[in-house]
Amino acid sequence: MSQSHSQHMDGGDAAVRAFTAAGADYLFCSSGSEWAPVWESLARHHRDGLPCPRYLDLTHETVAVGMATGYGLVERRPQGVLLHAAPGLLQGSMAVHGALLAGVPMVVASSESTTYGDGPGQDPGGQWYRNLSIVGGPHGVAQPFTKWSTEAASVHTLPTMITRAAELSWRAPAGPAYLNIPLEILLEEWDGREAKPIVPPGSTHSSPEEVDPVAQLIREAQNPVIVTETAGREAGGFEALTAFAEAWHIPVVEPDSAVCGNFPRTHPLHAGSDVGPWLDEADLILLVNCRAPFYPPSRRPARAKVVVIDEVPQRPHITYQVLFADHYLEGNVANTLRQLTKRAKGLDTAAVAARRTAQEQRHADERTAIAAAEAKAAGGEGIDPVLLAATLRGLLDGRDVIVVDETITHSRVVKRHLQVSAPDSYFYVQGGLGQGMAVALGVKLAARERPVVLTIGDGAFAYNPVLPSYDASKTYELPLLIVVFNNRVYKSMNLNHRRFYPEGAAAETGEWLGTDLHRLPRLAAFAEPFGMHTETVDAPDALAPALERALKAVADGTTAVVDVLVTR
Numbered sequence: 001m002s003q004s005h006s007q008h009m010d011g012g013d014a015a016v017r018a019f020t021a022a023g024a025d026y027l028f029c030s031s032g033s034e035w036a037p038v039w040e041s042l043a044r045h046h047r048d049g050l051p052c053p054r055y056l057d058l059t060h061e062t063v064a065v066g067m068a069t070g071y072g073l074v075e076r077r078p079q080g081v082l083l084h085a086a087p088g089l090l091q092g093s094m095a096v097h098g099a100l101l102a103g104v105p106m107v108v109a110s111s112e113s114t115t116y117g118d119g120p121g122q123d124p125g126g127q128w129y130r131n132l133s134i135v136g137g138p139h140g141v142a143q144p145f146t147k148w149s150t151e152a153a154s155v156h157t158l159p160t161m162i163t164r165a166a167e168l169s170w171r172a173p174a175g176p177a178y179l180n181i182p183l184e185i186l187l188e189e190w191d192g193r194e195a196k197p198i199v200p201p202g203s204t205h206s207s208p209e210e211v212d213p214v215a216q217l218i219r220e221a222q223n224p225v226i227v228t229e230t231a232g233r234e235a236g237g238f239e240a241l242t243a244f245a246e247a248w249h250i251p252v253v254e255p256d257s258a259v260c261g262n263f264p265r266t267h268p269l270h271a272g273s274d275v276g277p278w279l280d281e282a283d284l285i286l287l288v289n290c291r292a293p294f295y296p297p298s299r300r301p302a303r304a305k306v307v308v309i310d311e312v313p314q315r316p317h318i319t320y321q322v323l324f325a326d327h328y329l330e331g332n333v334a335n336t337l338r339q340l341t342k343r344a345k346g347l348d349t350a351a352v353a354a355r356r357t358a359q360e361q362r363h364a365d366e367r368t369a370i371a372a373a374e375a376k377a378a379g380g381e382g383i384d385p386v387l388l389a390a391t392l393r394g395l396l397d398g399r400d401v402i403v404v405d406e407t408i409t410h411s412r413v414v415k416r417h418l419q420v421s422a423p424d425s426y427f428y429v430q431g432g433l434g435q436g437m438a439v440a441l442g443v444k445l446a447a448r449e450r451p452v453v454l455t456i457g458d459g460a461f462a463y464n465p466v467l468p469s470y471d472a473s474k475t476y477e478l479p480l481l482i483v484v485f486n487n488r489v490y491k492s493m494n495l496n497h498r499r500f501y502p503e504g505a506a507a508e509t510g511e512w513l514g515t516d517l518h519r520l521p522r523l524a525a526f527a528e529p530f531g532m533h534t535e536t537v538d539a540p541d542a543l544a545p546a547l548e549r550a551l552k553a554v555a556d557g558t559t560a561v562v563d564v565l566v567t568r
Contacts, residue, residue: 012037032084061092070442098431406436434463
């Protein structure tokens with residue numbers, strides 16, 4: 001350590017050292033006046049050639065948190081996120097809650113003042129007294145939408161508190177931890193004690209005594225089914241689930257609530273997204289990382305036993321959760337699936353043959369239905385969403401693409417017709433709308449060598465912090481292909497209005513409030529000041545050429561926005 005760096009160390013140095021020891025690759029920061037000590041410490045680290053996380057200067061809280069989310073979806077390790085006081089935390093709270101739902105580890109920090117200018121030492125500034133502070137501190141505000149939330153009350157405990165937050169966020173169920181670091185703590189002199197590096201969590205396992213009876217249940221089942229939402233989020237989970245399903249010859253359903261790619265959609269054992277028929281037909285349902293399989297929750301399977309395979313089956317952050325479990329296999333999911341795969345012996349060949357035949361027919365019917373839907377879309381007027389998804393699939397084939405999806409009414413179309421079938425190749429944005437761009441940027445940050453495509457509705461696009469997202473894309477050289485499914489309406493809101501009041505006043509008069517988006521300007525135009533590639537497409541014969549040009553632009557290093565005016 002250089003002498004210049006060892007002098008006058010303060011809480012900013014303590015924080016930087018701790019995030020470095022925690023293995024954070026990045027500090028995702030939406031600037032606030034409390035972070036001057038951290039900026040000064042980073043400047044000293046850079047000057048003296050000392051290791052530290054890379055700092056990203058981002059101009060919106062949702063962008064900072066969303067990028068950390070996208071990065072964590074791929075890397076699965078905690079990063080640092082710095083927001084501003086309670087207002088910045090509140091601005092970023094939707095994205096923090098999305099990270100909680102997505103199971104992404106991160107340490108989120110912001111600040112407050114504890115002296116309001118009446119204490120010794122440097123003046124924190126009058127803004128804390130007049131405007132920024134909140135009763136109970138921001139850690140009280142953060143508690144409902146984080147995994148763990150507290151205050152670092154001393155500069156001497158600050159490094160260990162950051163370490164603890166990182167370790168807690170990494171362990172199942174992974175999610176954001178929040179730390180309130182008062183500005184006075186950041187300015188306080190620090191003794192330079194070393195922060196302890198953190199190590200990956202240890203693995204928990206279901207015992208053979210627990211796994212063997214479940215293997216016997218599977219062996220005895222005539223018509224079992226696997227239902228999964230997030231198996232692919234676990235390291236090795238996609239591959240382990242594929243091997244498990246193949247070994248036992250069990251169909252796999254990914255319901256509409258699936259939040260990532262869990263199983264190859266082109267695989268003969270993929271049984272679509274509708275769990276409904278299985279509730280009456282199946283005699284064994286294996287819920288693999290499936291937090292909310294049945295809707296309504298009280299819709300109990302008619303005769304099936306239910307086995308839940310999940311490291312933390314009862315998710316503490318879910319308000320109401322119904323699983324109807326008869327057996328739990330708790331512990332690392334990929335490891336549990338591998339244990340069950342090894343036990344795929346002594347199968348009833350007649351039962352396996354019967355369910356293989358039934359699944360082959362289901363799979364063939366689905367392929368026929370997909371082909372028919374795409375043929376119909378290709379022959380219609382205008383650009384049907386199915387045509388857009390199918391065209392994208394053809395152009396993206398073989399490119400090792402990652403799709404980040406923030407569509408709503410078109411999400412089923414995207415999943416069904418894009419048919420992404422590799423690990424870590426599809427992520428559905430969790431929580432409130434308006435995070436898709438940031439999450440996609442974070443995914444690109446973690447996988448620079450892979451093309452990243454954001455599919456997004458026009459309503460979701462309008463919720464995003466578009467200009468700060470484009471700024472981050474250009475500043476940090478993170479090119480995306482953004483494809484807007486633009487139907488000029490908040491369709492899901494309109495559908496609910498029609499569903500609740502099919503013969504109401506709105507149906508009678510045509511006055512559909514809260515849904516019209518025709519008034520929005522050309523959505524692609526917002527990217528033009530950043531020198532990005534833009535296209536607006538409304539004719540089927542122009543669709544593929546426009547997407548091809550956009551993909552070339554992305555390959556050449558610039559974000560491309562293709563606003564596609566779809567028919568529904």
